[in-house]
Amino acid sequence: MKRVLIKNAIAINEGKQFETDLLIKGDFIEKMASDISNDNAEVIDFKGNLLMPGVIDDQVHFREPGLTHKGNIATESRAAVAGGITSFMEQPNTNPQTTTIEKLEAKFSVAKESSFANYSFLFGGTNDNLEELKKLDKKSCSGVKLFLGSSTGNMLVDNEKVLEQIFLNTEMVISTHCEDEGTIRRNLAKYQEEFGDAIPIKYHPIIRSEEACYLSSSKAIALAKKTGARLHVFHLSTGKETALFRNDIPLQDKKITAEVCIHHLWFSDDDYDEKGTLIKWNPAVKTKDDRNQLWQALLDGRIDVIATDHAPHTIEEKDNIYSKAPSGGPLVQHALPAMLQKHSEGLITLEQIVQKMSHNPALLFDIEKRGFIKEGFYADLVEIAPKTKWEVKKDNIFYKCGWSPFEGLIFDNQVKRTLVNGHLAFNNGIFSKQRNAKRLTFDR
Structure with missing residues (x-):
């Protein structure tokens, strides 16, 4: 089963900010700790960027x-x-x-x-x-x-x-x-x-x-x-x-x-x-x-x-x-x-x-195993590059309608990567051709 290792992240989770590494196995977060190593994992170095739950x-x-x-x-x-x-x-x-x-x-x-x-x-x-x-x-x-x-x-x-x-x-x-x-x-x-x-x-x-x-x-x-x-x-x-x-x-x-x-x-x-x-x-x-x-x-x-x-x-x-x-x-x-x-x-x-x-x-909504960065939860994760300015323009708008009420605005922070169930779905402006989305389930 594929493993992904996120290194050098600043996680924002449950009211706290902390430095951490994150090991993902398949769809799920397997381990969250400092200085994780795994020779079989694909490494993504966050270089101090923010890690948020999706x-x-x-x-x-x-x-x-x-x-x-x-x-x-x-x-x-x-x-x-x-x-x-x-x-x-x-x-x-x-x-x-x-x-x-x-x-x-x-x-x-x-x-x-x-x-x-x-x-x-x-x-x-x-x-x-x-x-x-x-x-x-x-x-x-x-x-x-x-x-x-x-x-x-x-x-x-x-x-x-x-x-x-x-x-x-x-x-x-x-x-x-x-x-x-x-x-x-x-x-x-x-x-x-x-x-x-x-x-x-x-x-x-x-x-x-x-x-x-x-x-x-x-x-x-x-x-x-x-x-x-x-x-x-x-x-x-x-x-x-x-x-x-x-x-x-x-x-x-x-x-x-x-x-x-x-x-x-x-x-x-x-x-x-x-x-x-x-x-x-x-x-x-x-x-x-x-x-x-x-x-x-x-x-x-x-x-x-x-x-x-x-x-x-x-x-x-x-x-x-x-x-x-x-x-x-x-x-x-x-x-x-x-x-x-x-x-x-x-x-x-x-x-x-x-x-x-x-x-x-x-x-x-009682969603099962999502919304948090926790061991055993789905690896739905976002990397944010702080203090990275970018302008909303037609050539970087992905909606089918092709416009945004924010056009012309310069944002100070940028979404760099998005992982959906452990799969790198979005990476620096490039979308994966493979999808790994799932139907949400509810603990009711």
């Missing part, structure tokens, strides 16, 4: 099946690996939607053949698929996704009796997109009356408002408390919502958790003038004050996970008037570099980045 992204849209002109599992997982993301959980609003077990397994079959990163898929709840949802295997599916705001097709769950039954009938994590549809429709109608279809992009966070987000998330949390369900609220975008979550108990004891995405930590409504529809997301990027409060909640433990909500569209689709430009953007390749940039600016520690992007997603 990032686990709990929310991506890779667009396959049905929307593959925007991206697919192969292209987007490849970009993810280039950004240090070694595992992902993909969302159900594809075409067809992932709302039956048959369609869920069809996605797993595609990923088995094409994914560069470890993979799982969320099952989409609807107003009429409760019986199918009850049949899910909790050890082999990452969880259930509910849209409690506008969504594609019939994925808006607005029947309150059905919603309560879903909350009562699954032991898995229920992840929710929380925006109140009625509030959004009223706000949209107001601005359509004034501007028609060409609503200025600056009104997006007013249409998809703080009120819309808070009404929906507070309702979901109330239902979770009533039913005892395990709830995870995706992509918080307002400061007001952060007050709904706790930081006085450890993550393992929380029944209700929260996530924040890169774009809500990076951009604010001041950026709409420059970026326009390129930073049109749902929920919307809101004010500087919202961003500051999201950062505070992230750092004090009310927000548990950092994710991307990677959702590519072609540049032609995005380059449209407000009513026709879709929401979402590509982020998996640049998420970890963006957070490392915030570390360079003194906003977050390396240990906190690893906790929120690797450890906590693994704990929150």
Whole structure:
């Protein structure tokens, strides 16, 4: 069985930084110690670079099946690996939607053949698929996704009796997109009356408002408390919502958790003038004050996970008037570099980045043997070259859509190598032709 020996690394793991070597046997970390030697191992000398556990992204849209002109599992997982993301959980609003077990397994079959990163898929709840949802295997599916705001097709769950039954009938994590549809429709109608279809992009966070987000998330949390369900609220975008979550108990004891995405930590409504529809997301990027409060909640433990909500569209689709430009953007390749940039600016520690992007997603979703640098765990690992400047340019963007909201930005830290299950998947800009990704399993 192949062995790889990592030498002279500075590991960031479980709240500590320490010098170490790492011996990998096959898919797994066999030994972590100082001065390991093994004559039969391939040696990778980190030369004092940082060693982090691979990032686990709990929310991506890779667009396959049905929307593959925007991206697919192969292209987007490849970009993810280039950004240090070694595992992902993909969302159900594809075409067809992932709302039956048959369609869920069809996605797993595609990923088995094409994914560069470890993979799982969320099952989409609807107003009429409760019986199918009850049949899910909790050890082999990452969880259930509910849209409690506008969504594609019939994925808006607005029947309150059905919603309560879903909350009562699954032991898995229920992840929710929380925006109140009625509030959004009223706000949209107001601005359509004034501007028609060409609503200025600056009104997006007013249409998809703080009120819309808070009404929906507070309702979901109330239902979770009533039913005892395990709830995870995706992509918080307002400061007001952060007050709904706790930081006085450890993550393992929380029944209700929260996530924040890169774009809500990076951009604010001041950026709409420059970026326009390129930073049109749902929920919307809101004010500087919202961003500051999201950062505070992230750092004090009310927000548990950092994710991307990677959702590519072609540049032609995005380059449209407000009513026709879709929401979402590509982020998996640049998420970890963006957070490392915030570390360079003194906003977050390396240990906190690893906790929120690797450890906590693994704990929150009960993922088996991933998210940590530990003997016996899968060797999902990232090498970071600190103080290594590089510019985001079209010729180094790996998304199928070919653009990034970070274009022109110079990052101070670079992902140098990424190992997926002990296999060197990405090495200084070069991808391995061999894939070693696996389906995620869950200890439930």
